[in-house]
Every structure is written in structure tokens, then in C-alpha cells.
Amino acid sequence: MLTAEAGRSPEPLSVESIEALVRRFKENDSKESLARFHNYFDECMRQHEKDIWDEARKRPFDRLLVKRFSRLFPTKGEMDSxxxxxxxxxxxxxxxxxxxxxxxxxxxxxxxxxxxxxxxxxxxxxxxxxxxxxxxxxxxxxxxxxxxxxxxxxxxxxxxxxxxxxxxxxxxxxxxxxxxxxxxxxxxxxxxxxxxxxxxxxxxxxxxxxxxxxxxxxxxxxxxxxxxxxxxxxxxxxxxxxx
Structure with missing residues (x-):
């Protein structure tokens, strides 16, 4: 499972390591594995957003500025619409x-x-x-x-x-x-x-x-x-x- 492989890595996942995991994952692209992959991807995106806002806590005024126009940001996948x-x-x-x-x-x-x-x-x-x-x-x-x-x-x-x-x-x-x-x-x-x-x-x-x-x-x-x-x-x- 992709998440299990990722969890075994002692270092943060790089772009290259993620690509390697995806390539190995594609060799076993069952519906169950695909669902797990999507769940893992969504979890990563949520964590990324959390990391951004955690950083914003150190600079709260930045967060106030962004809030003023944040409604313009696309939701998941909306950029393709x-x-x-x-x-x-x-x-x-x-x-x-x-x-x-x-x-x-x-x-x-x-x-x-x-x-x-x-x-x-x-x-x-x-x-x-x-x-x-x-x-x-x-x-x-x-x-x-x-x-x-x-x-x-x-x-x-x-x-x-x-x-x-x-x-x-x-x-x-x-x-x-x-x-x-x-x-x-x-x-x-x-x-x-x-x-x-x-x-x-x-x-x-x-x-x-x-x-x-x-x-x-x-x-x-x-x-x-x-x-x-x-x-x-x-x-x-x-x-x-x-x-």
C-alpha cells in the first residue's frame, strides 16, 4: 500500500520519492488501492494547507490580508472548470x-x-x-x-x-x-x-x-x-x- 511505504520512509517525501511510489502503485491499480491512494492524496493536501496556516500563525497579519480575497481561491479541482x-x-x-x-x-x-x-x-x-x-x-x-x-x-x-x-x-x-x-x-x-x-x-x-x-x-x-x-x-x- 502506498501509505504504508510512505510511512516507512525516515525522511519527508520529496517529489522524486512520491513519483517513485506512484510508479510502483500503478503496478497494482486495483479499485481498493486506488481508493486508498485518493484518500492518502487528500490527506496530504489537507496537511499541506495546515502547514501553510501554521506558518501564517507566526505572521497573522498575512492571514488577515489573504482572508480579504480568499473567496476567489478555487476549491479542489475547480481550476480545471x-x-x-x-x-x-x-x-x-x-x-x-x-x-x-x-x-x-x-x-x-x-x-x-x-x-x-x-x-x-x-x-x-x-x-x-x-x-x-x-x-x-x-x-x-x-x-x-x-x-x-x-x-x-x-x-x-x-x-x-x-x-x-x-x-x-x-x-x-x-x-x-x-x-x-x-x-x-x-x-x-x-x-x-x-x-x-x-x-x-x-x-x-x-x-x-x-x-x-x-x-x-x-x-x-x-x-x-x-x-x-x-x-x-x-x-x-x-x-x-x-x-
Missing amino acids: GTAVISRRILPGFFLAVEMMAGKELFDQCQSACKGIVKAKKKQVGADFHWRIIYEDENARELVNDLFSVISSHFADFEKRAEWLRDLINSHLAPPENYAFEGEHVQGWSLGRDGTLALLRELFAPFEEMLADTEGRRHIEERYGLRACRTIEELVGNFKRET
Whole structure:
């Protein structure tokens, strides 16, 4: 059985060792063995996702950023349906772009502040802690908004900056095997114009909602200033023109 062979290995499975196991497995491709293989594959994917989020706990602000657009990520196999526009492969380039536009000092400050929020919430709720508590926390949400209020100023030339973002992300895509569960098409996937616009629209969606409301607009003006409010409004206007 493939899982038994994998379990006997004293070292973590490499791509080469997995391929070797698969080749040996194919020599005994009974329905029962095939079912075991699929179960093992799903287990590996779940563990991979867990490892990613475990790493995110060390950088909780990264997790908050991703949560803002995570609904765009494909489910298992969805990349092959042709409906998915965003792959998790964007994450390395996305984080790099955010840090470059916001500046390392501000980005690190947000990271530190988010750790403080998480620590306080864990102390408050103890064993009942769940990341949903952080996602719904007003201070945590404002922290993300604060960062993107600064980033919005980089989009004065929207087309140029959107193209820069797309190119930067595509030059730092995560290896396709990291997200093979998204579908076979993840192999040759790259971020396109539609995906870039969808990503930006999700990142600035809270501002779009606030600008549509008198109290929300006032909140932006009071927190970031009239000039920043106009900059954000102009950026959001680009999304409407692109639809």
C-alpha cells in the first residue's frame, strides 16, 4: 500500500520519492488501492494547507490580508472548470507587492499590531479561540484598511500599477505542485488582467461599501483625511469602469 511505504520512509517525501511510489502503485491499480491512494492524496493536501496556516500563525497579519480575497481561491479541482481566476500560487508575489507598496516599516508595524490583537483575544477567550474571532474583530479589520489606504496612493496611474502588480506576482508564483489540488491547469496558470482586477476589487471592497454610505465616507475622511478619501474613491471608481 502506498501509505504504508510512505510511512516507512525516515525522511519527508520529496517529489522524486512520491513519483517513485506512484510508479510502483500503478503496478497494482486495483479499485481498493486506488481508493486508498485518493484518500492518502487528500490527506496530504489537507496537511499541506495546515502547514501553510501554521506558518501564517507566526505572521497573522498575512492571514488577515489573504482572508480579504480568499473567496476567489478555487476549491479542489475547480481550476480545471475554467471559472477560477485566482490561484493560491499568487501568494509569494502578493506579499512582496504589498510590502513594497506599503513600505517595510509600516508592514512590520501592522504585523506586530496584529500579533498583539491575536494575543489579547487568545487571553480573553482561551480555549474558545478561533481565527474567525480575528477576522470579525473591528481593530483587525481597520488594520488592514489602514495599510490599503496607504497603498491606494500608488494607483494614481491605475493601468500602469495594475500591470506592475500582475507582472510582479507572475514573476514570483509559488511552485504549481504546492497547489496541485486546485486542478491540472494550475501547472501553466498565471495571473491575468481579469484576475488582477478581481483581486484589487476584493482588497478595496470595504472602502467601496463605506463610500456608498454617508457615515462610512465620513469615517474614511476622519481617519485618513479628505485627500486620502478622494484617492481611494478614484481607485474604487476604476473598478466600476472596468465592469
